[in-house]
Amino acid sequence: MEEKEIVSEEKKESQQKTDPESLSGQEKQASTITLNKIQYTILSEEEAREALLQGKVLQGVYAKKLALGKATYSQKVVIKDSFIGCLDFSGAVFQELLQIEGTTIEKELQIDETVNFQNIVSWNECVFQKNVVLKNALFPAIVSFNRSQFMDLLTLSHCHFQKDTNLSRNVCKRLTIKSSRFENTLSLMSTELEGESIIQESHFQQGLYAKKLKSLQHLEISQCFFHGETSFEEITPMERVDLEKNTFSSIVRWNRSVFGNKLVIKNCVFEKMVTWSNSQFKNHASFPSTRFESQVCFDGSVFEDLAFFKDAYASELSMRGIVFKEAVDFEKLRVGGEWLCQSTTFEKSVSFMYMETEGKGRVSFNARFCGHVDFYRAVLRGSTWFLGSHFQEASFANATFEGPVYFSFDRYTLRERNRRKKGGPKEQSLTFIALFHGVVNFTNALFYRKAVFENVFFEKFANFENACFAEEINFQNSHFLAGASFKGSFCSQELNFTKAVFDDYVNFDLANINRRLNLTDAAFDKGISFYHAVIDVVVVERDQIENRLVYEGLLKEQKYKRHYMRVKEEYLILKESFHQRGKFDEEDWAYYQYRVNDRKSLTEKALRSLLGKPILAVQDDVPEEEKECDSLLVEQEEKKCKKSEKAMESLQRKKENLLKELEKQDSNKPKDRIEEQLKGLEENILEEQNSLEEQQRELLEAKNIVALNSSRLSKLHESREKPFSKKASLSCLGKNVLWKLVDWGTGYGVRPFRIGLLSLAVILLFAFVYYSSGVSFPYSDPSIVKPSQAKLFVDWVYFSAMAFAASSPEGDIFYNDVIKFAVMSEALVGLFLMALFVGCYTRKIMR
Incomplete structure (x- = not known):
């Protein structure tokens, strides 16, 4: 409450100072009033206006009302340390300075188009107890409301400020700037906004200077145009800040600001650089559909809550040293030039889904991703760097890298960097490597240029299925601690795994590698496979891969994957690769393994056909997961239908209850109200019925699609499960015996010394036949009548060897035709085996 005290001027005359230019020292008697312990001289409206005109x-004046209208003030108008109840400027013309300092305005102040300000307007350290409304006013000179207090609304509506406008260091209950135009700078420096404030549909030709602005309630800036440099540095809004549909044509600075609540910048355009360096976002920050046509800098900022950059566009983006403490959404973000995320930390999940870069500068993520990161269908057109980045779970599924990708430096680049250094310690390769601590997914990723994963560590499973590498990809010295899959991947050049280590199974099934799969000095602890792969050359040594093909079933933990049909194709690929590399001993080994597994696959199929067992040894040829997904699809559609049916039943029950209530004449509800409710219910029932019919149609379509897919899977299964006939099975088993003998005797033609052993066995076998036949050996010396058994057997061995070599045995044997038949048979077998040995041995030596 204001304290008012009126005393006589005669008692206070000795305390008054005399000023020839001020009414505080008037010679005539006047009354005084004390308000809030401040003493004022009471003047009438006419006295105050007359003094100002002079x-x-x-x-130190108190005026209950002061109307300055319909007058022209050719001299300065100065009001200091006064208290004015109602101040009216309507129709006034101020040709010189209007200066009001330390004055309190009790009632609402309005300034409109009827007021003519031709010079500076200055309000310093004033107190406005009610609204201050500037509407349709024109200010051709400087306007200043400095260090003032607005205890209610301050409104600037449809005004035109041709010079600087100063609203600095004020305290405003509420601020509204609407449809106004500022030809020079508007300053809100160190102003405190206590209530909800809005700046709307205004033009700022020289920008807005709002450094250290403090907003305690919601602040909204919308549909404004900022043509000059704008500063929001060190602002401290406590509640939400909204910027929507604004255009900033010059630099905008938000450095060292602290946002206590949400920051939402939506559908704005920033044509020049924008900086949020060293700022703090305590609640979520969102930049949806905003366009940054130049550099954006968030260096050193901290995001303590969610951050959204969805559908935004930035010419250049700098996020160095930022800490994002909650999830971040960069979905559909587009970056024209350079994007730097060096020393940035993402403590929660981050999404780069559908994000695009235009390739006008590099993209550098020297960052730490502590949560899940998703680059699904992102398109990165320039060079992309992930040097020194740490990933937990990461997904690059369907991502496109049109420029080179570096998850580490290759050794040649690092060597050149060290060579160019003039001093200091040399850079080490492990300083720049990326680390994947969680599962990483590059399914369907497309790499147009080279990709470098040298020395990279994959601590969990790495999935590169169906990835496409248009140029060389380098995994030298990389370490896969939980296995990897390159199933169905395509590489137009070399896929380099030199000295890579796979602690678990690595899968290259169905891969298409146009040049080399380089596995030089690589380690496969738990197996490798490349079934149905198309590979020009596999660079691998026999001791690296022997007994490590998972489909052989020789690995303890991979026995369930045994599949002879698959492993034989892998050995065929190895045979061709060894042949191209001139490693003929290894080629013979691979060919031998191919033939062995071919025989085993046919034998297994024949046995399964006879016993009526499934043909497929590994059931993943028929995708059981597809059946599960199909069942889930139908189940989801059925749930939707059941939910709609329940909603329909509920609405029908409500309708029945209302009808019963309508029939009752003693109902408490008015009849009109019940009929209105019935009408609304019928509309809802109609909508729900249409929705139910639509869902039933979708369910029927889903069932038809599932039926078609089921038919496809069934035919696929039947074609692969097609067994041999009984006759074909028995024939295959017979051939197996024959090929087994060929395996033991000749090693399928790649082990010629086995033929020598087989020849010796044939000679000894026929020698035993001759020895056991009871035929007398035809000695040329008639004195030998009864030789010892040992000598006799040795002689028959000699005889058998001569017969084997198709030479004339010593003497002729006329005793029986069986012996003659045995000799002829041995000769034929001998000729065949000797020819086979010569051919195989010659081929092996000549290569």
Whole structure:
């Protein structure tokens, strides 16, 4: 409450100072009033206006009402340290300075188009107890409301400020700037906005200077145009800040600001650089559909809550040293030039889904991703760097890298960097490597240029299925601690795994590698496979891969994957690769393994056909997961239908209850109200019925699609499960015996010394036949009548060897035709085996 005290001027005359230019020292008697312990001289409206027209200063004056309208003030108008109840400027013309300092305005102040300000307007350290409304006003000179207090609304509506406008260091209950135009700078420096404030549909030709602005309630800036440099540095809004549909044509700075609540910048355009360096976002920050046509800098900022950059566009983006403490959404973000995320930390999940870069500068993520990161269908057109990045779970599924990708430096680049250094310690390769601590997914990723994963560590499973590498990809010295899959991947050049280590199974099934799969000095602890792969050359040594093909079933933990049909194709690929590399011993080994597994696959199929067992040894040829997904699809559609049916039943029950209530004449509800409710219910029932019919149609379509897919899977299964006939099975088993003998005897033609052993076995076998036949050996010396058994057997061995070599045995044997038949048979077998040995041995030596 204001304390008012009226005393006589005669008692206070000795305390008053005399000022020839001020009414505070008037010679005539006047009354005084004390408000809030401040003493004012009471003047009437006419006295105050007359004094101002004469160019006098009103100081320490109390005027219940002061109307300055319909008058022209050719001299300065100065009011100091006064208290004015109602101040009216309507129709006034101020040709010189209007200066009001330390004055309290009790009632609402309105300034409109009827007021003519031709010079500076200055309000310093004033107190406005009610609204201040500037509407349709024109200010051709500087306007200043400095260090003032607005205890209610301050409104600037449809005004035109041709010079600087100063609203600095004020305290405003609420601020509204609407449809106004500022030809020079508007300053809100160190102003405190206590209530909800809005700046709307205004033009700022020289920008807005709002450094250290403090907003305690919601602040909204919308549909404004900022043509000059704008500063929001060190602002401290406590509640939400909204910027929507604004255009900033010059630099905008938000450095060292602290946002206590949400920051939402939506559908704005920033044509020049924008900086949020060293700022703090305590609640979520969102930049949806905003366009940054130049550099954006968030260096050193901290995001303590969610951050959204969805559908935004930035010419250049700098996020160095930022800490994002909650999830971040960059979905559909487009970056024209350079994007730097060096020393940035993402403590929760981050999404780069559908994000695009235009390739006008590099993209560098020297960052730490502590949560899940998703680059699904992202398109990165320039060079992309992930040097020194740490990933937990990461997904690059369907991502496109049109420029080179570096998850580490290759050794040649690092060597050149060290060579160019003039001093200091040399850079080490492990300093720049990326680390994948969780599962990483590059399914369907497309790499147009080279990709470098040298020395990279994959601590969990790495999935590169169906990835496409248009140029060389380098995994040298990489370490896969939990296995990897390159199933169905395509590489137009070399896929380099030199000295890579796979602690678990690595899968290259169905891969298409146009040049080399380089596995030089690589380690496969738990197996490798490349079934149905198309590979020009596999660079691998026999001791690296022997007994490590998972489909052989020789690995303890991979026995369930045994599949002879698959492993034989892998050995065929190895045979061709060894042949191209001139490693003929290894080629013979691979060919031998191919033939062995071919025989085993046919034998297994024949046995399964006879016993009526499934043909497929590994059931993943028929995708059981597809059947599960199909069942889930139908189940989901059925749930939707059941939910709609329940909603329909509920609405029908409500309708029945209302009808019963309508029939009752003693109902408490008015009849009109019940009929209105019935009408609304019928509309809802109609909508729900249409929705149910639509869902039933979708369910029927889903069932038809599932039926078609089921038919496809069934035919696929039947074609692969097609067994041999009984006759074909028995024939295959017979051939197996024959090929087994060929395996033992000749090693399928790649082990010629087995033929020598087989020849010796044939000679000894026929020698035993001759020895056991009881035929007398035809000695040329008639004195030998009864030789010892040992000598006799040795002689028959000699005889058998001569017969084997198709030479004439010593003497002729006329005893029986069986012996003659045995000799002829041995000769034929001998000729065949000797020819086979010569051919195989010659081929092996000549290569």
